[in-house]
Amino acid sequence: KTRVYRFGNKSADGNSEMKNLLGGKGANLAEMSAIGIPVPPGFTITTEVCTDYNLLGEEAVLSMIKEEVEASIVNIERLMGTKFGDKNNPLLVSVRSGARVSMPGMMDTVLNLGINDEVVLGLAIKTKNEHFAWDSYRRFIQMYGGVVLGMKPASKEDIDPFEEIMENLKEKRGIYLDTEFSIQDLKDLVYDFKDAVKKQTGHDFPINPWDQLWGAIIAVFNSWNGNRAIYYRNMHGYPEDWGTAVNVQAMVYGNMGDNSGTGVCFTRDAGTGENVFNGEYLINAQGEDVVAGVRTPQQITRLGSKRWATLAKIEEQDRFENYPSLEELMPSIYKELDAYQQKLEGHYRDMQDMEFTIQDGKLWILQTRTGKRTGAAMVKIAIDLLKENKIDEAEALLRIEPNKLDELLHPIFDPDALKTALIIAQGLPASPGAATGKIVFFADEANKFKTSILVRIETSPEDLEGMNIAKGILTARGGMTSHAAVVARGMGKCCISGAGALKINYKKRTLTVDGHEYHEGDWISLNGSTGNIIEGKVNTIEPKLTGEFAEIMKLSDKYSVMKVRTNADTPKDARVARSFGAQGIGLTRTEHMFFEVDRIKAMREMILADTVKGRKLALDELLPMQREDFEGIFEAMAGLPVTIRLLDPPLHEFVPHQLETQRSLAEDMHISLEAVKIKVAELEEFNPMLGHRGCRLGITYPEITAMQTRAIIEAALNVKAKGKIAIPEIMVPLVGTVKEFEVQEDIIRNTAHTVFKERNDSIDYLVGTMIEIPRAALLADKIAKRADFFSFGTNDLTQMTFGYSRDDASKFLPVYLEKGVLKVDPFEVLDQEGVGQLVKIGTERGRSIKPNLKVGICGEHGGEPSSVEFCYNVGMNYVSCSPYRVPIARLVSAQAVI
Ligand code: ADP
Ligand code: MG
Ligand code: MG
Numbered sequence: 001k002t003r004v005y006r007f008g009n010k011s012a013d014g015n016s017e018m019k020n021l022l023g024g025k026g027a028n029l030a031e032m033s034a035i036g037i038p039v040p041p042g043f044t045i046t047t048e049v050c051t052d053y054n055l056l057g058e059e060a061v062l063s064m065i066k067e068e069v070e071a072s073i074v075n076i077e078r079l080m081g082t083k084f085g086d087k088n089n090p091l092l093v094s095v096r097s098g099a100r101v102s103m104p105g106m107m108d109t110v111l112n113l114g115i116n117d118e119v120v121l122g123l124a125i126k127t128k129n130e131h132f133a134w135d136s137y138r139r140f141i142q143m144y145g146g147v148v149l150g151m152k153p154a155s156k157e158d159i160d161p162f163e164e165i166m167e168n169l170k171e172k173r174g175i176y177l178d179t180e181f182s183i184q185d186l187k188d189l190v191y192d193f194k195d196a197v198k199k200q201t202g203h204d205f206p207i208n209p210w211d212q213l214w215g216a217i218i219a220v221f222n223s224w225n226g227n228r229a230i231y232y233r234n235m236h237g238y239p240e241d242w243g244t245a246v247n248v249q250a251m252v253y254g255n256m257g258d259n260s261g262t263g264v265c266f267t268r269d270a271g272t273g274e275n276v277f278n279g280e281y282l283i284n285a286q287g288e289d290v291v292a293g294v295r296t297p298q299q300i301t302r303l304g305s306k307r308w309a310t311l312a313k314i315e316e317q318d319r320f321e322n323y324p325s326l327e328e329l330m331p332s333i334y335k336e337l338d339a340y341q342q343k344l345e346g347h348y349r350d351m352q353d354m355e356f357t358i359q360d361g362k363l364w365i366l367q368t369r370t371g372k373r374t375g376a377a378m379v380k381i382a383i384d385l386l387k388e389n390k391i392d393e394a395e396a397l398l399r400i401e402p403n404k405l406d407e408l409l410h411p412i413f414d415p416d417a418l419k420t421a422l423i424i425a426q427g428l429p430a431s432p433g434a435a436t437g438k439i440v441f442f443a444d445e446a447n448k449f450k451t452s453i454l455v456r457i458e459t460s461p462e463d464l465e466g467m468n469i470a471k472g473i474l475t476a477r478g479g480m481t482s483h484a485a486v487v488a489r490g491m492g493k494c495c496i497s498g499a500g501a502l503k504i505n506y507k508k509r510t511l512t513v514d515g516h517e518y519h520e521g522d523w524i525s526l527n528g529s530t531g532n533i534i535e536g537k538v539n540t541i542e543p544k545l546t547g548e549f550a551e552i553m554k555l556s557d558k559y560s561v562m563k564v565r566t567n568a569d570t571p572k573d574a575r576v577a578r579s580f581g582a583q584g585i586g587l588t589r590t591e592h593m594f595f596e597v598d599r600i601k602a603m604r605e606m607i608l609a610d611t612v613k614g615r616k617l618a619l620d621e622l623l624p625m626q627r628e629d630f631e632g633i634f635e636a637m638a639g640l641p642v643t644i645r646l647l648d649p650p651l652h653e654f655v656p657h658q659l660e661t662q663r664s665l666a667e668d669m670h671i672s673l674e675a676v677k678i679k680v681a682e683l684e685e686f687n688p689m690l691g692h693r694g695c696r697l698g699i700t701y702p703e704i705t706a707m708q709t710r711a712i713i714e715a716a717l718n719v720k721a722k723g724k725i726a727i728p729e730i731m732v733p734l735v736g737t738v739k740e741f742e743v744q745e746d747i748i749r750n751t752a753h754t755v756f757k758e759r760n761d762s763i764d765y766l767v768g769t770m771i772e773i774p775r776a777a778l779l780a781d782k783i784a785k786r787a788d789f790f791s792f793g794t795n796d797l798t799q800m801t802f803g804y805s806r807d808d809a810s811k812f813l814p815v816y817l818e819k820g821v822l823k824v825d826p827f828e829v830l831d832q833e834g835v836g837q838l839v840k841i842g843t844e845r846g847r848s849i850k851p852n853l854k855v856g857i858c859g860e861h862g863g864e865p866s867s868v869e870f871c872y873n874v875g876m877n878y879v880s881c882s883p884y885r886v887p888i889a890r891l892v893s894a895q896a897v898i
Contacts, residue, residue, distance in 0.1 A: 003049050004068040007033040008041020008250075009079050016348075021046050023245030025098030028368050035347060037340055037365050041079040042093070042249030043072040045217065047100065050243030053221045061221075062214055069213075072248070080250050084114050085209035087122040092136070094287075095216035096247040097223055099238075102369045104486050105461040106232045107223040107244055108147040110216045111287050112140035112251055114209040120190075132256045134186035139255075139286060141193040141205060144212065148219040149201050156442055157506050161200065165192050177295055179284055213248070220246045228461045235468065252364045254357040255286040262357045263326070264290050264481040265300050265337070267345040270353070270373045270489050271432055271480075273380025273548075277341055278304045279354075280479045281326050286357075290481060292458065296498065297479040300334070302327045311426060311531055312500075336363050344368050349390050350399070351381050353486075372490035374432060375407030376546065383548040393555055394898045400552060402865040402888045402895070407433070407492040408549055409580075409884050411540035413527055421525070422535040425513045427474065427499030429531040430485035435472025435494035436525040436537050439518060441509050446470045453524055455511055457504050459484040467493065472526040474533065476502040494528035502533075553581055553890055560893035562871065563878035565641075566886055567858060569593065571632035577883035581890055584640040585633065586791060586880020587731075587858035590708060591649050593629050594622075600654065604665055607651045608679045612703065619707040626708060630715035634726035638719070643729040643791065643858070643880075645770065646708050646744070647697055650688040655680050689805060694734020698744050705744055709751040716763050717755070729766040731791060736773040738782045745786055768854070772796035777842035784846040784853055791880075792839050794859030794867075798826050801835045827860065830867035836874075843874050856880055865892045872896035 005013040005022055012030035019027045026044030033039045045065060053061040073091075077083050082091035092114045097107035115123065115137050124133035142162045145151040153160050159167070169185060169192075170176065181189070194205045206212050223229060224244040233240065254262035265279025280297035282290050290297045299305035305325035309316065314323065327334040337356060340363075344352045353371035357364050373381065382399040385391045391399070413421075413434040437451035443459070443466025446452050454470035456463065458477045467473055467487060472494040475484045479498050488495030503512040511518040518524065518535075525534040565586035566577035574585060594603045599622065606618035634642055656662050657680065666673045685691035698705035709730060716726035732744045745767050756762040771777050772793030780790070799806045804813070806827060816822045830836060839857075846853045856878040861867035863885025869892055871879050881889050 001048075002068075003046055003065050004043050004072050005030065005046070006041075006043045006072055006075055008039065008076070010034070010036050014044065019100045020242075021048065021245075023047055023098030023100055023247070024102050024369055025096060025367055026245045026247050029247060029249070031347075032344070032365060032368060035343070037344070038363065040250040040252050040364055040366070041076045042247060043069075043075070044098075045069070045246040045248070047243040047245045050221045050224055050245070051241055053218075054225070054243070058218055062218075069217075069248070073213075076248075076250050082250075084213075085119070087118045089126060090114060090119045090123055092119075092123075092140075092251040093213070094247075094249050094251055095213070095220060096249065097220040097244045098247055099224070099229075099244045100242055101236075101238065102372070103229065103232050104372070104490070105291070105483050106229045106464075107226070108220060109287075110140070110143045110147050110219070112136045113144070113212050113216055115140050116207040116209065119209070127256065129256055131183050131186065132253065134183055134190065135181070135255050136251075136253065136286075138186050138189045138193060141190060141197070143287075144216065145193065145197050145205075147223070148215045149197055149203075149205075151197060151200055156444070161196050162193055165189065165196065178289075179295075217246050217248075220244060228464060231465050235464075249366075252357050252359045252362075252366075253286065254282075254359060255284055256360050257284055259361050260284055260358050261326075262286055262290060263297070263300060263355075265341060265354050265356065266351065266371050266481075267341045267354075268351040268371075268377070268381055268384075270351070270371050270377055270486075271429065273373065273377030273384065275384055276303065277301055277338060278480070280481050281356075283329075290479065291483055291486075292478070296323075296477075296500070297481070298323050298325060298329075300326045300337070308428070311428065313426075330358070333358055333361070333363050340365055346390070349385065351377075372486060374489050375401075375404040375492050376432065377489075378404055379408065379546070379552055380548045383551050394559070397552070397555055397559060397891065397894050397898060400891055400895075402892050404492060405549075405888050405891060406884070408545065409543065409887065410434075412529075412543045413525070414539040414541045417539040418527075418534075421532075421538055423532045424516070424524075424535050425499050425501040425533045427476075427496035427502075427531045427533060428480050428485070429527075429529055430480055430482070430497040431473075431488040431493060431495035432529040433472070433492070433494030434525070434527060434529075434538070434540055436523065436540070437471040438521050438523055439511060440466075440470070441504065441506055441511075441520060443467060443470075449521065453526060455502075455504060455524075456484070457506075458482065459487070467491065472496075472528065474499060474502075474524075474526055476500065476504055488528075494526050496526050496528060496531050496533060499531075499533060549887075553887060556890045556894035557581070558894075559897050560890065561897060562868075562876060562893045564886055564889040564893060565643075565856065565878050565880040566883050567862070567880050568633070568883060570629075571636040573883055574633050574636035577886055578636065578640075580883055580886040582640075582883065582886045583878070584727075585637055585642040585644075586856050586862070586878060588633060588642065588644045590626065590629075590645060590647055591653075593626065594654065599625055601665070601668065603654050604656065605669055606704075607654055607683070608665070608669065608671075608676065615701065616703055619703055623707055623711055626711035627715045627718070630712050630728075631718055634715055634719040634728070635722075635724060638724040638726070641727040641729055643731050643768075643789075643856075644708075644712055645731040645733050646695070647704055648694050648733040650683075650685060650691050650693045651697065652680075652683040652685060652688055652692075655683055689799065689807065695732050695740050695744050696734065698732070698747070699740065702747050705747045706751045709748045710755055713752045713755045713763070713765065714759075716765065717759055717761055720761070720763055726763065727765075728763070729768060729789060731789075732767070732769045733793070734772060734796070735769045735783065736775045738779060738786070741769050741783055741786055766854075770796075770858075771839075771842045772800070774801055774838055777838040778845075780842040780845035781849050784849040787846075787853075789854035789856070790842065790846050792842065792855070792857045792859065792876075794830055794835065794839070794857055794861045795827065797838060797859070798831065798835050801838060802826060802831070829864055830859075830861040830870055832866075832870050836870060839870075840874055843876070847875075854878075863889050868892040869896045 014030035016031035124130040263281025279300040309319040355367040386396040437453040438449040443463035446466035446469035566582035602621040609615040719726040766788035768789030862879040863881030
């Protein structure tokens with residue numbers, strides 16, 4: 001079995017298809033090498049070795065890979081003409097992690113490995129650059145110390161121990177930048193760093209290059225089980241047994257002086273999706289300098305640089321002299337890079353996120369991967385690639401991550417409110433969106449307030465969890481490719497980075513701008529699209545959907561066969577859903593209409609009535625109100641079917657429980673307070689979810705079913721009279737026996753018939769049922785003899801199949817998820833294994849009687865991607881979900897066909 005795959009010199013053992021084995025980084029390094037992109041030679045230790053390591057431990061694994069690694073180092077030596085550990089002509093390598101999917105900054109990398117007190121001298125002589133040699137050495141100790149030897153800040157208010165040493169030296173020397181250290185400074189740093197390591201770990205810093213190498217390989221394996229990686233994995237549902245690959249690669253040096261540098265670039269704009277090459281670089285820098293924001297990075301293209309200068313309010317002359325773009329500073333390197341980015345995007349047929357390094361005038365590419373992007377960019381790039389004929393329609397649809405569409409539907413700042421907003425500073429528009437919240441300064445305190453904005457000098461992978469919780473992220477340092485920016489875009493979270501005017505004091509927990517001080521808990525607002533930082537709260541409004549979004553939706557409808565309806569209880573919801581493309585209503589809950597102030601009284605009178613006559617009187621009061629509601633909904637959905645469910649919840653939910661309200665009700669009804677109290681007590685149930693609700697209400701109080709039917713049919717006729725088309729579908733809830741349905745159906749059909757006669761007019765309508773009790777699914781064939789349609793109420797069906805009370809599940813479900821008893825919350829993601837069987841059986845048995853039986857779903861699951869796909873596979877006619885999930889369901893419905 002091969003455990004080590006080599007790449008370099010325009011060839012490779014692996015390729016980009018082998019991400020599972022080589023990790024994303026390794027597979028793409030191999031691919032790039034094979035298609036002739038200049039990649040420093042190296043090799044990849046497979047993810048399987050990581051899995052072996054987790055089972056067998058260090059010793060077993062090292063002996064497994066020793067020979068292959070040694071031989072592969074020799075191969076690099078041959079290609080580079082240098083020698084690992086050699087004093088005169090040393091080879092230094094980087095040891096890089098790389099799982100099968102990119103987890104930016106989640107795992108660890110060590111650069112400049114193979115250097116020690118002797119090698120550094122040789123390196124200095126060979127390169128005639130003593131400053132560079134010592135800078136590389138201090139960087140190595142710093143990274144190796146952190147990644148392999150576990151050097152950490154003492155507490156969260158403290159900075160990294162090595163950073164602290166550097167800061168102190170800078171202060172002593174009166175300098176600001178890492179590049180300003182003298183050779184002697186760097187030597188002092190190396191000495192002090194080693195000293196700090198010895199003090200904190202009790203061991204000498206390892207000087208043997210091979211010890212360094214094995215240590216780093218093991219550390220990369222370990223990083224797969226580090227807190228950051230675990231959190232990231234859990235967030236995305238990646239399994240633990242994937243493991244990470246390890247890439248060992250010849251170093252190329254961006255820190256050799258003014259003819260060297262390093263940078264990050266994107267083939268398109270990851271925030272907006274615009275087709276413009278963009279990125280950032282730093283002269284005389286290495287590795288993560290750009291991402292970590294140690295200095296303000298410069299732009300790659302002239303266009304980008306000009307845009308940046310406008311935002312930063314920098315004059316053109318100043319920009320050109322002090323912050324030139326790579327295009328202006330090193331035109332021929334830029335041209336080469338531009339050619340590679342085009343080649344790579346063409347090759348992978350998707351937006352790429354690349355790393356490069358310039359060593360003394362020669363360009364090297366160190367990484368390419370599919371770039372993380374915002375929801376808006378995702379949609380625009382897919383449509384643009386389709387128009388550029390790079391991908392076909394099916395591919396364009398598959399490029400859309402359903403849940404990410406959600407971002408596009410989120411509110412934006414109200415332009416009117418923005419006119420009067422106080423802008424306190426400006427940063428880079430790193431990830432678009434509108435966020436308002438209270439200031440917090442530490443990621444682990446993001447949940448201190450209900451809505452918080454995480455304000456940091458810069459973020460690190462440690463902060464991931466807090467970034468996820470916060471509504472927005474603001475950093476004082478770092479550019480468009482900084483950690484904060486990249487991660488925020490991936491999360492679809494609003495982010496402003498590099499707001500240099502902010503002075504942040506972690507110890508005092510303050511943010512100072514222009515002498516004005518803001519404290520933890522103060523409100524601020526971020527406009528991620530402009531980079532404006534605004535004092536206080538700003539109102540938001542609904543977003544306008546883009547043309548590309550509309551195109552994706554049109555394309556979805558072209559491919560999908562299953563329809564998407566919405567759950568809507570009001571004309572407003574219905575209109576919103578229709579604007580999102582809903583093809584009807586799958587569920588209108590009539591009870592919500594009863595909770596309005598003026599109606600609840602009539603409702604209560606109806607419930608508390610002792611006689612049928614009293615009840616009818618109250619129902620007569622309710623009738624016109626319901627009819628009006630239904631008319632509004634039918635009009636909003638004119639021409640499309642509207643499923644209305646009859647009264648479902650336990651009556652107990654409607655009666656007053658407070659003495660004051662009970663008293664006024666008694667007065668209104670001219671009965672004693674005592675009588676009200678008794679009635680309320682009578683309605684009390686031990687287990688209301690399994691109690692007197694659903695069709696059981698309509699059977700005990702047939703007048704309710706009759707009133708609701710009358711309201712629906714009259715409303716439909718009224719709408720018809722206005723020249724619009726109403727298509728009512730009346731739905732009986734909580735049916736468990738055939739007879740239950742029959743009794744209700746008779747009332748409905750008789751009432752409708754009466755109304756038709758009264759009006760001397762008629763309209764088509766359907767009478768169907770919810771399938772939400774397991775027994776109904778099992779007896780679906782019998783029910784289908786009478787029912788016109790089925791709608792799976794998977795909320796109740798899940799509750800009853802699992803036997804988990806939805807209202808009490810919060811007591812144990814979190815524990816279940818934590819302990820792995822359940823993988824996901826079955827109320828969120830349809831349990832295909834169990835509940836899904838009932839859905840299948842119900843559909844099959846129903847259709848065995850009526851082959852064309854209309855079947856749909858109206859639980860929360862109707863908008864959850866994996867559940868929607870399941871519904872398609874079962875052969876449903878439609879799914880129904882909340883208005884804001886409609887676009888997602890439309891997309892998934894198309895993806896399911898492809
Ligand atoms: P991550 O996955 O966090 O991006 P990487 O393994 O890509 O980590 O490496 C971190 C940084 O070091 C990147 O900027 C990368 O370009 C740089 N780097 C990695 N290997 C080399 C190398 N052989 N020569 C020069 N720079 C390198
Ligand atoms: Mg890293
Ligand atoms: Mg990288």
